[in-house]
Amino acid sequence: MTQEEGELDSLVRKRIRAMRVAQGWSLEELATRARLSQSTLSRIENGRRRLALDTLVTLARALDTTLDQLVETASDDVVTSPIVDSAHGMLQWSLKSDPGVTVVRQRMTDPPPDNPARMRAHPGREWLVVLSGTAVLLLGHRRLRVETNQAAEFPTMLPHAIGADGGPCEILGIFDRDARRGHQRDRGERDA
Numbered sequence: 001m002t003q004e005e006g007e008l009d010s011l012v013r014k015r016i017r018a019m020r021v022a023q024g025w026s027l028e029e030l031a032t033r034a035r036l037s038q039s040t041l042s043r044i045e046n047g048r049r050r051l052a053l054d055t056l057v058t059l060a061r062a063l064d065t066t067l068d069q070l071v072e073t074a075s076d077d078v079v080t081s082p083i084v085d086s087a088h089g090m091l092q093w094s095l096k097s098d099p100g101v102t103v104v105r106q107r108m109t110d111p112p113p114d115n116p117a118r119m120r121a122h123p124g125r126e127w128l129v130v131l132s133g134t135a136v137l138l139l140g141h142r143r144l145r146v147e148t149n150q151a152a153e154f155p156t157m158l159p160h161a162i163g164a165d166g167g168p169c170e171i172l173g174i175f176d177r178d179a180r181r182g183h184q185r186d187r188g189e190r191d192a
Helices: 003-022 027-034 038-045 053-062 067-071 177-191
Strands: 083-085 090-094 102-108 125-132 134-139 142-147 151-155 160-164 169-175
Touching: 003 038, 003 067, 027 038, 027 053, 053 067, 102 160, 125 134, 125 142, 125 177, 134 151, 134 169, 142 151
Parallel strands: none
Antiparallel strands: 083 090, 090 102, 102 169, 125 151, 125 169, 134 142, 134 160
C-alpha cells in the first residue's frame, strides 16, 4: 500500500466513525443497519480489518451517503473566486463537487415584468434566498413576496420571473444545470 493509499484508507475509516458518532449511533446500531457484526465494524473503524468495496457500499447506504462522498479526498482548491457579470449585476460560482450546479448572487432594482409573456419556463429547478430587501416572485398565476432571509424553491417549468419590490433587493440563487442553461438563453435573448 502506498502512502497515498494509506492516507485515504485512514481518512475513510475516520469518516465512517465520525458519521456514526454524528448520527448519535453506537457501534451496535450502525452494525445492525449495515447488517455487519459489531466486532467487524469495530475492526473496520480501528484499521484491523481490510476495507472491501462491498462493505464500503453497505456502510455508505447505512450512513445515508454515497460511496463517492465516503471516499472523496480533500481538494487543494477549496477557495474559489466568482465570475463577475457586471452587465447583469451578478456574481456567479460553479460548485466543484457538482459542476452542473451554479450559485448566483444578484442585485435587483427593477420590479418583475407586468406582462405574463415575459415570464420564462424551462427545464430545471431553482432555489433562492433573499439576502436583503424584498423580492417578488411571479410563479405561474401566483405573486409571492419573498422577504429578507426567506427562501423559495420551485421547478422552472412553471412560468416565472423575479424582481425587486419597493427598492433594491439582493438574492442568492442556486440553479441546477438545466435551470442555469435556461437563464443563460434568456439573458442572451434579452441582450440580442
